Amino acid sequence: MAAQPRSRRETWRLLFLISPSLFWLVVFFLIPLIVVLAISFGQRGTYGGVRWDLTLENYARFFDPLYLRIFGRTLVIALTTTVICLLMGYPLAYFIATRPPRWRNTLLVLLMIPFWTNFLIRTYAWLLLLRDQGFVNAFWTGPLHAVFAQLALAVPLGIWEPFLQATSAPLTLFGTDGAIIIGLVYGWLPDMVLPCYAAVDRLDYSLVEAAQDLYANRLRSFLRVILPLTLSGIVAGSILVFIPSLGAYVTPDLLGGAKSIMIGNVIYSQFMSARDYPFGSAISFVLMAVMLVGTLIYFRLGRE
Amino acid sequence: MAKYAVELKGVSKHFGPVVAVDTVSLSIGDGEFFSLLGPSGCGKTTTLRLIAGFELPTEGDVYIDGQLQGETPPYRRPVNTVFQNYALFPHMTVFQNVAFGLEMQKVSKEEIRQRVLAALEMVQLPGMENRKPAQLSGGQQQRVALARALVNHPKVLLLDEPLGALDLKLRKAMQLELKALQHRVGITFIYVTHDQEEALTMSERIAVMDRGQVLQVGTPEEIYEQPADRFVADFIGETNFLEGQVQERQAGEAEVVVDGVLTLYVPTPPLPPPTLGRMKGGAETRQGVTVAIRPEKISLHPQPPDQRAVPGVVQEVVYTGTDTRYLVQLTDRTIVTVRRQNVDLGTAVSFPMGAKVYLHWQPESARLLIE
Numbered sequence: 001m002a003a004q005p006r007s008r009r010e011t012w013r014l015l016f017l018i019s020p021s022l023f024w025l026v027v028f029f030l031i032p033l034i035v036v037l038a039i040s041f042g043q044r045g046t047y048g049g050v051r052w053d054l055t056l057e058n059y060a061r062f063f064d065p066l067y068l069r070i071f072g073r074t075l076v077i078a079l080t081t082t083v084i085c086l087l088m089g090y091p092l093a094y095f096i097a098t099r100p101p102r103w104r105n106t107l108l109v110l111l112m113i114p115f116w117t118n119f120l121i122r123t124y125a126w127l128l129l130l131r132d133q134g135f136v137n138a139f140w141t142g143p144l145h146a147v148f149a150q151l152a153l154a155v156p157l158g159i160w161e162p163f164l165q166a167t168s169a170p171l172t173l174f175g176t177d178g179a180i181i182i183g184l185v186y187g188w189l190p191d192m193v194l195p196c197y198a199a200v201d202r203l204d205y206s207l208v209e210a211a212q213d214l215y216a217n218r219l220r221s222f223l224r225v226i227l228p229l230t231l232s233g234i235v236a237g238s239i240l241v242f243i244p245s246l247g248a249y250v251t252p253d254l255l256g257g258a259k260s261i262m263i264g265n266v267i268y269s270q271f272m273s274a275r276d277y278p279f280g281s282a283i284s285f286v287l288m289a290v291m292l293v294g295t296l297i298y299f300r301l302g303r304e
Numbered sequence: 305m306a307k308y309a310v311e312l313k314g315v316s317k318h319f320g321p322v323v324a325v326d327t328v329s330l331s332i333g334d335g336e337f338f339s340l341l342g343p344s345g346c347g348k349t350t351t352l353r354l355i356a357g358f359e360l361p362t363e364g365d366v367y368i369d370g371q372l373q374g375e376t377p378p379y380r381r382p383v384n385t386v387f388q389n390y391a392l393f394p395h396m397t398v399f400q401n402v403a404f405g406l407e408m409q410k411v412s413k414e415e416i417r418q419r420v421l422a423a424l425e426m427v428q429l430p431g432m433e434n435r436k437p438a439q440l441s442g443g444q445q446q447r448v449a450l451a452r453a454l455v456n457h458p459k460v461l462l463l464d465e466p467l468g469a470l471d472l473k474l475r476k477a478m479q480l481e482l483k484a485l486q487h488r489v490g491i492t493f494i495y496v497t498h499d500q501e502e503a504l505t506m507s508e509r510i511a512v513m514d515r516g517q518v519l520q521v522g523t524p525e526e527i528y529e530q531p532a533d534r535f536v537a538d539f540i541g542e543t544n545f546l547e548g549q550v551q552e553r554q555a556g557e558a559e560v561v562v563d564g565v566l567t568l569y570v571p572t573p574p575l576p577p578p579t580l581g582r583m584k585g586g587a588e589t590r591q592g593v594t595v596a597i598r599p600e601k602i603s604l605h606p607q608p609p610d611q612r613a614v615p616g617v618v619q620e621v622v623y624t625g626t627d628t629r630y631l632v633q634l635t636d637r638t639i640v641t642v643r644r645q646n647v648d649l650g651t652a653v654s655f656p657m658g659a660k661v662y663l664h665w666q667p668e669s670a671r672l673l674i675e
Contacts, residue, residue, distance in 0.1 A: 209358055210391035212378040214405035214452070221379075224404075228395050 040281035048275030058282035067266065067283070074263040075290075077177055077252075078245035081184040082192075085241045086234065088185070089192030093233070096193075097200035108197070111190055119187065123254045126183050130173040130255065137170035175257030183251040188244060192237035199233025200226075235298060243291050263287060308367070309334045309460050309492035310355055315364035316516075317350050324350040326516035327364065332460075332494060332509075337486050339495045339503040342513035343539065348496045349388075351513070352462050355494065357381045369459045379408070383460040384453035388468060390445045392437040398424070398448050399433035405456040423455035424448075426485070443474050450485075460492045467502065479505050500540045504528065512536050534673050537596045544602075544640045545673075546595040553589055558672060560595055563636035569612055570595050570672045594673040599643040601669035604630065604655055605662045613662040616640065618655050632661060 015022075040058055042050040061067070096107045114122065129135050145167035152160040173179050203226065211221035249264035256262065263283065270280030310332040317325040325347040332338045340348035353359045354366055357378035366373045368381060384405065392401050402420045411419070424430055427447035437445055446466060453461055466482075467475045483506050486493045497503050503510050504524040511521045512535075520532035531537035534545065548562035553572065560568045605613065616632040619639060623646075630642040640663065655661050 204389075204391065206387050206389060206391040207393060209378070210385070210387060210393070211404070212358075213356060213383075213385045214456070215379045215408035216404070217377070217379050220408060225393060 036281045036284060039277050040285050042278045044276045044278055048277070050277055058279045059286070061279060062283055062286055067263075070261060070266055071263050071286075073177065073260075074246060077180055077184070077262060078242055078248075081181050081188065081245040082238050082242045084181065084185050085189050085192040086238060089189055089237060090196050090234065093193045093196035094200050097197050097203075108194075111193060115190060120250060120254075123183055123187070123251055126179070126186065127174065127254050130179050130182070132170045132172070132174060134174070136173060140167055141170055174255065175259045177256075177260050179255040180248075180252045180260055180262070183255045184245050184248060187251060188241040191240040191244075195236035195240065196230065196233040199230035199236075203229050235301070239295055239298060242294070246291060247287060307334070307370070308332060309336065309369060310494065311367040312351070312354070313365045313367070315351075315354060315361045315366060317347075317354060317359055318362045323516050325354065325361075328513075328516075328518050329364075330511055330518065330521065332492060335490050335492055337483065337493045337495065337506060337508045339497060339507035339510045340513060341497055341500060341503040341510050341539075344498055346513040347516040348498075348513050349464055352385075352464055352494060352496050355460070356383055356385050356462050382458055383462055384456050384458040385462045385464065386446075386449045386453050386466045388464045388466070390437075390449040390466075392445055392448055392452070394437055396436075397433060398429070398435050398437070398440070401437065401448055402452045402455050405452065409456070419455050420451075423451040426454070426489075427451045442469055443478070446470065446478065450482075454485075454489060454491070458491060460494060461486075463493060463495045465497055466495075467497075468499075475502070482506065504540070512539060514539075531596065531671065531673075534594055534596070537671065537673065542599050542641065542643075543596045544599060546597070546638060546640075548593060548595065550589050550591045550593055557667070558593070560593060560672070562595070562634075562638070565636045566614065566634055568595055568614070568670065569667060570670045571667055572672055591674065596671045596673055597640075597665060597669060599629070599641040600627075600645075602640070602642045602663050602665050604632075604642055604644065605664055606653060606655075606659075608662040609664050612667075613664045615660065615662055618657055618659045618661055621655070621657055630655060630661075632663060634663075 039050050041054045041056070043053050043055055043057070045051045062071075092111075096104055096111075099107060127134070131137075145164070148160055148163040148167055152164060207225055207229065208221055211225045212218075216224060247264050248262055249268055252260060252262040252265055253268075256265075267280050267283050267287070270276045270283065274280075308331045310330070312328050312330045315325060315328045316323065328347075328351060330338075340351055342348045350359060354361055355368070357373065357376055357380075360375055368383060373381060393404065396404070399420055402423055403416050406416045406419060421430070421433075424432065427450050429444060429447050429451065432440070432444065432448075437448065440448065446469075449466070463482075467478050470478060479502060482493075495503070495506065504527075507524060509521060509523055510527050512519045512527060512532075514535050520527060520536050522530075527536065528540055531540060531543075537543045538545070546560075546562050546566075546568065548560040548566070548568070551559040551561045551567070553559070556571055558570050558572050560570055562568065608615070614634060616634045618630055619633050620629075620631040622629040622631075625646075627643050627645045630644065632640050632642055634640060642663065
């Protein structure tokens with residue numbers, strides 16, 4: 001089929017079919033992208049706006065230690081989020097895919113239900129949970145502290161002292177990298193589970209039986225057969241989690257407070273507060289380049 | 305060495321309310337080519353999976369080489385399986401596929417190399433080591449699956465309809481090849497199939513299964529010539545069934561009247577009746593019975609050769625190459641199929657449609673089935 005030369009008529013028909021999406025992508029994606037690229041080589045006007053004196057200064061500025069550190073932290077947060085999502089999501093996907101068919105859809109719907117609520121509201125809910133006077137700390141300094149106090153009375157040994165000490169003051173959760181990671185993992189876990197589920201579901205289970213028949217125990221059949229044959233799902237899921245985590249803005253903004261910021265927040269502030277469009281555009285492009293290179297490397301790994 | 309390669313003692317397998325295998329007991333000898341034969345859903349594959357260890361019996365015990373298996377996982381059983389869809393690892397080369405079992409058993413690299421190449425040689429696939437399964441034809445994949453199992457020198461080889469996906473000609477060739485291979489390696493083969501011709505061609509003994517039960521175990525000849533019950537007679541080959549009532553029982557023979565018009569004389573089965581199968585009773589007078597006669601055991605005559613010949617009228621003549629099938633209507637209106645080999649086409653008497661004929665068979669060719 002593909003080898004045959006397509007008739008001119010068929011080419012036009014295909015063009016007609018993809019024209020809506022082509023139009024959309026060109027007008028609302030490609031052209032703005034070119035505009036942003038152009039701006040990234042401009043200079044900030046005195047009152048904001050762009051002066052068209054072409055320069056590479058914006059890209060050079062990115063390598064300032066201040067921004068590099070934020071970018072490095074962003075990478076670590078995004079990678080940690082991806083790894084945690086994978087470690088939690090893959091077993092969950094495997095569990096769901098190996099249930100009887102009538103259970104699978106129910107479990108997938110249960111997985112999706114939280115995501116019918118607006119993302120901002122869900123992230124805000126985490127804020128209520130994690131802040132110093134939040135629900136987690138209310139439990140920590142309330143009932144949990146009381147339990148240790150009772151235990152100290154009932155069993156008067158010195159061993160309770162560290163626990164009493166620890167639960168006497170609220171934990172600092174809000175405003176840490178940990179809080180951001182919790183928020184990101186929560187937000188992107190389904191994006192890991194779904195491709196992994198699809199991959200495990202596609203796996204021909206008789207191959208696993210064949211491995212076991214050929215003296216491979218459970219661990220070895222997993223490592224030698226199940227894992228390599230579901231790698232495509234792992235790669236897809238990881239990319240789907242890593243990319244939005246790398247560009248995250250809402251989650252670090254709400255849960256990271258003023259102390260913990262990611263590169264997305266820097267871009268936001270360049271556009272909205274500093275009014276330095278050229279620098280904001282340059283950071284955006286560096287971020288896109290990193291995503292692109294990372295994705296390509298990862299895809300190649302997945303294929304081998 | 306144990307007396308039996310595989311023994312099942314009262315093995316049952318229930319899936320919820322479904323009884324897939326119902327108290328099956330089998331003893332399969334060392335080096336035997338044994339077939340489990342039955343229609344789909346009869347429990348033959350489940351029986352195989354119980355031996356492989358993919359399923360654990362609800363009741364009963366499985367012994368392999370004299371060892372009680374209990375809950376031994378598949379990877380610790382001295383058996384290997386050739387799967388119905390071959391189940392070759394798509395991400396590995398042919399070499400890696402065949403080497404997999406040896407690698408898991410921690411055989412040295414050099415020995416793995418030698419044994420894998422020898423196994424590929426044995427299934428006539430040399431030089432294919434570096435191909436991926438997707439680059440092979442169905443027949444070649446089948447050979448790789450066979451090599452992958454045999455390279456481990458298992459005690460027992462389990463084959464789950466391994467030829468099902470091949471076309472007829474290749475299947476016939478592979479049947480003979482498999483049989484020769486089994487002879488050469490001397491490994492016990494347990495072969496699952498729904499193809500009765502395949503089972504007859506290849507097996508030393510066959511177990512015929514239906515609805516989870518083993519109805520009869522025997523050599524191909526026993527199964528064909530002395531079917532234990534109507535199901536076996538019907539499933540293996542082609543059979544004419546005539547239903548009637550025992551009129552009179554004489555020494556070793558019953559006089560059966562079909563529909564009140566036709567009288568047949570049939571040898572009664574040895575008493576007590578076979579324990580296997582679903583046959584009951586011993587052909588008492590007035591008992592309802594079925595008389596089974598194979599189409600090729602009936603001869604056609606223009607004149608009655610003796611008093612027991614049965615008259616009929618040819619309804620249909622179907623030429624099928626090696627033989628011709630006649631559909632003959634008897635006086636009680638039942639239709640009987642008769643097969644005549646097409647030898648001496650020139651000289652043999654032909655029977656056109658509408659011709660009056662007499663059917664004749666040797667007394668022992670008819671079998672009395674009592675349900």
